[in-house]
Each structure stands twice: as structure tokens, then as C-alpha cells.
Amino acid sequence: MKTYNSKHRILILGASGFIGNAIYKELLGYFRTYGTYRVPKKIFEDNHQFFQYNVEEDDVYEILEATKPTIIISCLRGEFRAQTIAHQHIAEYLLEHDSKLIFLSSANVFDAYSKYPSYELDKTLSGSIYGHFKIKIENMLLRLPKKKVAILRLPMVLGSQSPRLKELKQHLEDKTAIEIFPNIIMNVTTDSKLTQQIHYIINQNKYGIFHLGSTDLVHHDDYFKDIVKQISSKNGVIYKHVYTTNEDRYLAVLPKFNKLPKHLEITSTEVLEDITK
Numbered sequence: 197m198k199t200y201n202s203k204h205r206i207l208i209l210g211a212s213g214f215i216g217n218a219i220y221k222e223l224l225g226y227f228r229t230y231g232t233y234r235v236p237k238k239i240f241e242d243n244h245q246f247f248q249y250n251v252e253e254d255d256v257y258e259i260l261e262a263t264k265p266t267i268i269i270s271c272l273r274g275e276f277r278a279q280t281i282a283h284q285h286i287a288e289y290l291l292e293h294d295s296k297l298i299f300l301s302s303a304n305v306f307d308a309y310s311k312y313p314s315y316e317l318d319k320t321l322s323g324s325i326y327g328h329f330k331i332k333i334e335n336m337l338l339r340l341p342k343k344k345v346a347i348l349r350l351p352m353v354l355g356s357q358s359p360r361l362k363e364l365k366q367h368l369e370d371k372t373a374i375e376i377f378p379n380i381i382m383n384v385t386t387d388s389k390l391t392q393q394i395h396y397i398i399n400q401n402k403y404g405i406f407h408l409g410s411t412d413l414v415h416h417d418d419y420f421k422d423i424v425k426q427i428s429s430k431n432g433v434i435y436k437h438v439y440t441t442n443e444d445r446y447l448a449v450l451p452k453f454n455k456l457p458k459h460l461e462i463t464s465t466e467v468l469e470d471i472t473k
């Protein structure tokens with residue numbers, strides 16, 4: 197039987213997904229780590245650390261009772277109302293146990309602002325249903341004792357296995373149009389940098405709000421063209437330019453108050469190198 201130095205028991209909600217699975221693989225060797233999946237797959241069904249969980253049908257409390265996590269990492273997607281109720285139950289669990297939640301939020305909590313990049317203490321405001329939902333959960337969590345919660349606001353997360361890169365490759369294969377947004381200025385990151393950052397946050401017992409975007413910003417259209425150049429030598433790539441506004445819009449999360457060490461920072465060029473390795 198494997199022994200762990202750490203007292204932590206970790207539960208990853210959404211451990212079958214792109215980010216959740218990358219976190220599972222990063223933490224597996226160091227902590228007793230459990231995960232959930234929704235769609236049945238043999239690889240998860242055969243793994244006794246995995247539980248089938250559908251946020252719309254099952255009560256998260258049963259999985260919390262079965263795994264008794266000291267750290268819960270929420271990487272879920274699914275119906276927003278059901279996710280809100282699940283996070284209310286998680287909040288109750290946190291208050292009753294020596295346990296902490298790491299919640300994956302998004303740069304979209306600022307998507308109603310457009311003129312500047314956003315920092316940790318800026319007021320959130322969203323014009324999208326997704327952004328609204330993330331703000332609602334964040335606000336609920338921010339009412340808990342502050343050491344019990346880490347909110348990670350993520351920009352676009354890329355990686356060789358990311359759904360976005362796969363979709364891009366499919367468009368190139370099918371010779372169909374790739375959507376680019378010339379007015380959006382954003383930052384980016386990779387699943388591998390994010391998992392290192394989460395590992396550090398766990399080890400160092402960090403809490404609060406983290407902005408985990410690359411240190412520099414890029415235009416969406418230029419960046420996607422750079423990715424395409426790296427992964428394909430084909431000519432005649434078709435782009436569809438999507439203009440959401442007349443002026444440039446920022447969708448970027450930068451750290452000012454809650455910074456991680458230098459080796460855990462990433463630049464957009466490093467993201468590009470990583471995803472096309």
C-alpha cells in the first residue's frame with residue numbers, strides 16, 4: 197500500500213476533464229487523490245479512486261462523506277443552477293470540517309469591463325451568463341473564512357490535449373474556418389503551468405484570489421495565427437474575423453497583490469512553445 201507524507205486527502209470534482217485530469221496526474225504521486233467523472237469510461241470505472249457524479253442528479257455531500265477531503269478542487273462544468281447548489285453544499289462541508297476549496301473561476305468575471313486588464317481586487321462585473329454564474333459562486337465563497345478558499349481566475353487554458361487545440365487541428369484538417377477575434381486582448385496559460393501553480397498553492401497553504409494569466413498580453417487573432425503557423429505548414433488557412441465591438445477589449449487577468457514566485461509565471465511565448473512541443 198502506498199504511503200504519503202502529506203496529511204491531505206484531495207477530491208477533484210471534474211477529474212475526467214481537460215484541466216481536472218491534468219491536476220489529478222500532477223497530484224496523484226504526492227497525495228491521496230480522488231476524482232469524479234460524469235460520462236462512464238472504463239479507465240475511470242476501473243480506478244477505485246474515481247466516483248461517478250452528475251451535478252444535476254447526485255448530491256455532492258455523499259462523495260464528500262465517502263472521501264473526507266481536506267482539499268476540494270472544483271473543475272466542473274454542467275448546469276449552472278445545479279453547480280450553484282453543489283457549491284452551497286461544499287461551503288457547508290467546509291464550515292464543518294478542516295477543509296479548503298480551490299475553485300477554478302475565469303477571466304470572464306470581468307467580461308463587462310473592456311478598457312483595462314483586471315487585477316485581484318477589482319470589482320467583478322460580467323455581461324455573460326457564464327461570467328454571472330462564476331461571480332455568484334465567487335461571492336458565496338468570499339463570505340467563508342478566508343483561509344478556507346482559493347479562487348483561481350483563469351484566462352484561456354491551452355495545452356497539446358486541450359479541446360481548443362484539437363478543434364483548431366480539426367479545422368485545419370477539414371479546411372473549415374477558424375474564428376479569430378481581432379479586438380480581444382487577452383492572456384493565456386497552459387494546463388501544465390496551472391497544475392504546478394495549484395501544487396504550490398496546496399503545499400504552501402495559500403488562499404485568496406489568484407490571477408493566473410501569462411505575464412504579457414496578446415491579440416487573439418495574432419496569437420491564433422501564431423499557433424497555426426507552429427502546428428501546420430498548410431497554405432490557404434481560412435479565418436473568420438469576428439468583431440464583437442469596434443474598439444479593443446481586454447479579457448486579461450494579471451496579478452498585483454497575490455503573486456506566485458517567478459518560476460511559476462509564464463509568458464505567451466512559453467505557452468506557444470509548450471503547446472506545440
Ligand SMILES: NC(=O)c1ccc[n+]([C@@H]2O[C@H](COP(=O)([O-])OP(=O)(O)OC[C@H]3O[C@@H](n4cnc5c(N)ncnc54)[C@H](OP(=O)(O)O)[C@@H]3O)[C@@H](O)[C@H]2O)c1
Pocket residue numbers: 209210211212213214215216232233234235236249250251252270271272273274275300301302303350351352353354
Ligand atoms: N479550459 C479553459 O480554458 C478554462 C478557462 C477558464 C476557466 N475554466 C474553468 O475550469 C473548469 C474546468 O474546465 P475544463 O476546460 O477542464 O472543462 P472540461 O474539459 O469540459 O471538463 C469538465 C469536467 O466536468 C465534468 N462534468 C461536465 N458536466 C457535468 C455534470 N453535469 N455533472 C458532473 N460533472 C460534469 C466533466 O465530466 P465528463 O468528462 O465525464 O463529462 C469533466 O470532468 C471549469 O469550471 C471552467 O469554467 C476553464
